[in-house]
Amino acid sequence: MSTTTAPDREAPAGERLADWADGRLGLYALAKTNMRKIFPDHWSFMLGEVSLYSFIIIILTGVYLTLFFHPSMNEVVYHGSYVPLQGIRMSEAFNSTVNISFDVRGGLLIRQIHHWAALIFLAAMFVHMMRVFFTGAFRKPREVNWLFGFLLFVLGMFTGFTGYSLPDDLLSGTGVRFMEGAILSVPVVGTYLSMFLFGGEFPGGDFVARFYSIHILLLPGIMLGLVAAHLILVFFHKHTQFAAPGRTEKNVVGMPLLPIYMAKAGGFFFLVFGLIAIVAAIATINPIWAIGPYRPDQVSTGAQPDWYMGFSEGLIRVMPGWEINFAGHTLVLGVFIPLVIFPLVLAAIAVYPFLEAWVTGDRREHHIADRPRNAPTRTGFGAAWISWYFILLVGGGNDIWATHFHLSINNITWFVRIAFFVVPVLVFIATKRVCMGLQRRDAEKVLHGRESGVIKRLPHGEFVEVHTPLNQAERFKLTAHEQYQPLEVGEAVDENGVERKLPRGEKLRARLSKGYYGEGNQIPKPTAEEYKEITSGHGHH
Amino acid sequence: MKKLSARRRHPLAAVVVLLLALAATGGLYAAFAPADKAQADTSAQSLAIDEGKKLYDVGCASCHGTGGQGSSEGPSLVGVGAAAVDFQVGTGRMPAQQPGPQIEKKRVQYNQKQIDLLAAYVASLGAGPAIPTSQEYNPAGSDVAKGGELFRTNCTQCHNFSGEGGALTNGKFAPDLEGASAKHIYEAMQTGPQNMPSFPDTTMPTKQKQQIIAYIHTINSSKSSTPGGLKLGGLGPVSEGLFAWIFGLGALIAVTVWIAAHTAKAKKS
Numbered sequence: 001m002s003t004t005t006a007p008d009r010e011a012p013a014g015e016r017l018a019d020w021a022d023g024r025l026g027l028y029a030l031a032k033t034n035m036r037k038i039f040p041d042h043w044s045f046m047l048g049e050v051s052l053y054s055f056i057i058i059i060l061t062g063v064y065l066t067l068f069f070h071p072s073m074n075e076v077v078y079h080g081s082y083v084p085l086q087g088i089r090m091s092e093a094f095n096s097t098v099n100i101s102f103d104v105r106g107g108l109l110i111r112q113i114h115h116w117a118a119l120i121f122l123a124a125m126f127v128h129m130m131r132v133f134f135t136g137a138f139r140k141p142r143e144v145n146w147l148f149g150f151l152l153f154v155l156g157m158f159t160g161f162t163g164y165s166l167p168d169d170l171l172s173g174t175g176v177r178f179m180e181g182a183i184l185s186v187p188v189v190g191t192y193l194s195m196f197l198f199g200g201e202f203p204g205g206d207f208v209a210r211f212y213s214i215h216i217l218l219l220p221g222i223m224l225g226l227v228a229a230h231l232i233l234v235f236f237h238k239h240t241q242f243a244a245p246g247r248t249e250k251n252v253v254g255m256p257l258l259p260i261y262m263a264k265a266g267g268f269f270f271l272v273f274g275l276i277a278i279v280a281a282i283a284t285i286n287p288i289w290a291i292g293p294y295r296p297d298q299v300s301t302g303a304q305p306d307w308y309m310g311f312s313e314g315l316i317r318v319m320p321g322w323e324i325n326f327a328g329h330t331l332v333l334g335v336f337i338p339l340v341i342f343p344l345v346l347a348a349i350a351v352y353p354f355l356e357a358w359v360t361g362d363r364r365e366h367h368i369a370d371r372p373r374n375a376p377t378r379t380g381f382g383a384a385w386i387s388w389y390f391i392l393l394v395g396g397g398n399d400i401w402a403t404h405f406h407l408s409i410n411n412i413t414w415f416v417r418i419a420f421f422v423v424p425v426l427v428f429i430a431t432k433r434v435c436m437g438l439q440r441r442d443a444e445k446v447l448h449g450r451e452s453g454v455i456k457r458l459p460h461g462e463f464v465e466v467h468t469p470l471n472q473a474e475r476f477k478l479t480a481h482e483q484y485q486p487l488e489v490g491e492a493v494d495e496n497g498v499e500r501k502l503p504r505g506e507k508l509r510a511r512l513s514k515g516y517y518g519e520g521n522q523i524p525k526p527t528a529e530e531y532k533e534i535t536s537g538h539g540h541h
Numbered sequence: 542m543k544k545l546s547a548r549r550r551h552p553l554a555a556v557v558v559l560l561l562a563l564a565a566t567g568g569l570y571a572a573f574a575p576a577d578k579a580q581a582d583t584s585a586q587s588l589a590i591d592e593g594k595k596l597y598d599v600g601c602a603s604c605h606g607t608g609g610q611g612s613s614e615g616p617s618l619v620g621v622g623a624a625a626v627d628f629q630v631g632t633g634r635m636p637a638q639q640p641g642p643q644i645e646k647k648r649v650q651y652n653q654k655q656i657d658l659l660a661a662y663v664a665s666l667g668a669g670p671a672i673p674t675s676q677e678y679n680p681a682g683s684d685v686a687k688g689g690e691l692f693r694t695n696c697t698q699c700h701n702f703s704g705e706g707g708a709l710t711n712g713k714f715a716p717d718l719e720g721a722s723a724k725h726i727y728e729a730m731q732t733g734p735q736n737m738p739s740f741p742d743t744t745m746p747t748k749q750k751q752q753i754i755a756y757i758h759t760i761n762s763s764k765s766s767t768p769g770g771l772k773l774g775g776l777g778p779v780s781e782g783l784f785a786w787i788f789g790l791g792a793l794i795a796v797t798v799w800i801a802a803h804t805a806k807a808k809k810s
Binding site for chain 2: 297307
């Protein structure tokens with residue numbers, strides 16, 4: 001463009017470069033639409049960023065580690081600088097990991113950053129997912145992105161697990177053995193699957209090399225694609241925002257991508273990197289030199305997977321060792337049932353958005369995030385799921401709980417068995433009650449204002465507390481949420497007294513809907529009339 | 542007799558008598574002297590046993606019975622050996638403070654001399670492993686790496702890969718090995734206190750015990766180095782996960798809150 005408008009002036013070098021790029025990449029049009037892209041500001045909206053940045057850190061440090069790691073199970077004798085392993089036979093994988101830790105410059109720090117970042121990556125994804133859940137940010141149009149995020153979490157679990165197994169140390173070898181046992185428990189095909197995966201009898205000489213390509217290529221490749229899709233959808237849908245004056249379902253209020261948001265996000269990346277590096281510099285993670293090389297005849301107590309697999313460990317630890325023998329075949333229910341429940345625990349949270357959409361029949365788009373208290377049933381369900389997950393983590397670490405709280409491991413196991421069924425129900429009920437209490441408090445605040453702590457004595461001797469009324473913006477925030485009506489299915493019989501035919505599941509849907517929005521399940525929010533009536537009165541009520 | 546009598550003036554008679562007398566004295570000495578020595582030894586031993594018995598009657602008999610035969614409160618001590626006493630009393634486990642799933646370590650109640658007396662008494666009840674000499678338990682110069690291999694084969698199941706201890710059934714546990722002396726580790730292996738299996742010399746020779754002790758002292762003592770930084774209890778992924786959540790993610794969430802609180806604000810008109 002500059003060539004036609006100013007033929008006599010030589011454009012600056014930067015402009016010429018930009019023109020060159022625009023002619024080939026269409027940068028100007030892209031920048032025009034995207035530079036002013038708006039992101040709303042809230043601390044909880046940055047949890048996804050923490051996940052993204054820790055993922056990038058994992059990739060960067062992982063590349064460094066691949067330069068020195070040998071994914072081979074060939075047996076070698078250790079002659080490196082760590083004396084307590086001198087002369088011990090080990091796989092090349094273990095040997096190279098010990099070498100990375102002691103003989104490669106910066107190796108131990110990079111290894112620890114890689115591993116700590118992995119734990120933090122999964123934890124950040126978990127918290128990010130719960131933020132999305134509790135604010136209802138999974139509702140239309142974001143259901144697909146919710147699933148992408150969920151898949152990222154699950155893939156992250158398995159990428160983490162394969163990475164944890166690569167050093168071929170005693171701890172991870174026990175974990176892989178655990179996995180082999182779970183596969184073997186699958187009826188009919190278990191043995192074949194195990195032989196296929198390990199290339200013969202466990203542990204064989206293949207699994208490190210196989211896990212290596214899964215860990216550094218297959219799973220991260222899929223994850224990168226999903227991350228890209230996840231981010232594109234965030235761009236496309238735009239970010240949700242909390243209700244406030246001026247914010248509607250049709251706009252986004254916040255900072256533009258360039259320059260403010262980019263500057264903040266870039267700085268935030270370095271803060272995340274710096275913090276993880278500090279953690280990695282301060283605290284040991286997975287000291288494989290102390291754990292020792294894997295040998296199938298050795299095992300250590302306290303053999304747990306990394307935290308994100310802890311709930312599967314819990315399932316297997318608390319499951320009674322049931323076993324059925326049928327016509328010469330053994331069905332190891334004590335292992336197989338946990339294997340079946342494992343994906344169900346994860347699926348329970350993944351399918352919730354679809355369940356809620358079905359119950360409410362809500363097909364509109366939602367861009368205003370809910371406050372958790374205004375969706376008591378959803379919040380109750382989410383809290384119950386977290387408690388379920390946590391109970392299983394307790395089961396997975398039952399030995400550590402026993403030694404550090406001076407408890408009996410048997411009692412903990414029984415507690416977890418019962419709590420597995422009971423605690424989520426109790427947490428659901430309690431959370432729902434708390435949410436409704438908070439809704440009542442909001443209604444009270446809107447109508448009567450905030451308690452000021454100032455006690456006034458009236459002429460006739462009565463003491464009253466002065467309430468400060470909320471301003472309009474605050475009242476708007478507290479009353480912006482929608483109130484739904486429960487679904488009605490109508491009479492069970494029609495006007496002729498003949499039983500009406502309802503679509504399958506419709507009755508159940510109506511019952512659930514009542515549980516969401518029926519009487520006693522949500523607090524009616526204050527109406528403008530109520531507010532006027534109270535404020536038009538004289539002073540206090 | 543006449544013959545003898547006739548020769549009593551013989552010039553060699555005195556020599557013969559001298560020889561006979563020497564033979565008799567030497568024979569008598571040979572017959573009695575070792576016995577005499579043995580008796581003297583027994584008396585010192587029996588003195589220790591008597592003294593030990595006195596201590597035993599005060600501190601131990603209420604549970605283990607007046608003759609060490611055991612009772613409903615405590616096991617028989619016949620045949621446990623001096624090493625068991627030295628370990629149990631020397632680590633403060635005995636005398637027991639209270640019944641429970643397991644008798645725990647506490648402040649040592651007797652001095653080493655008293656412990657030796659108690660050990661002498663209990664050893665007198667029946668043959669058992671003796672208190673090891675420093676030559677037996679001293680791990681100096683042992684192959685640490687070999688000890689590590691033995692440790693992982695025999696000990697980590699209960700004591701954890703770095704000897705931090707672990708849970709057993711019904712509130713029992715394998716203790717943390719940090720600070721355990723070479724002698725006590727040796728005695729524990731030899732005698733198998735409480736829930737621990739014993740590893741007598743027939744299954745684990747002295748040399749291997751020394752190697753294990755050397756390994757434990759290398760990886761889990763106040764002088765052990767932790768190349769990676771804080772060892773977080775040496776418990777593995779549970780404590781690591783907790784640390785990642787609280788100090789890793791916790792700090793990062795604090796950062797998100799901090800950044801969100803310092804946002805660019807629109808100018809107030």
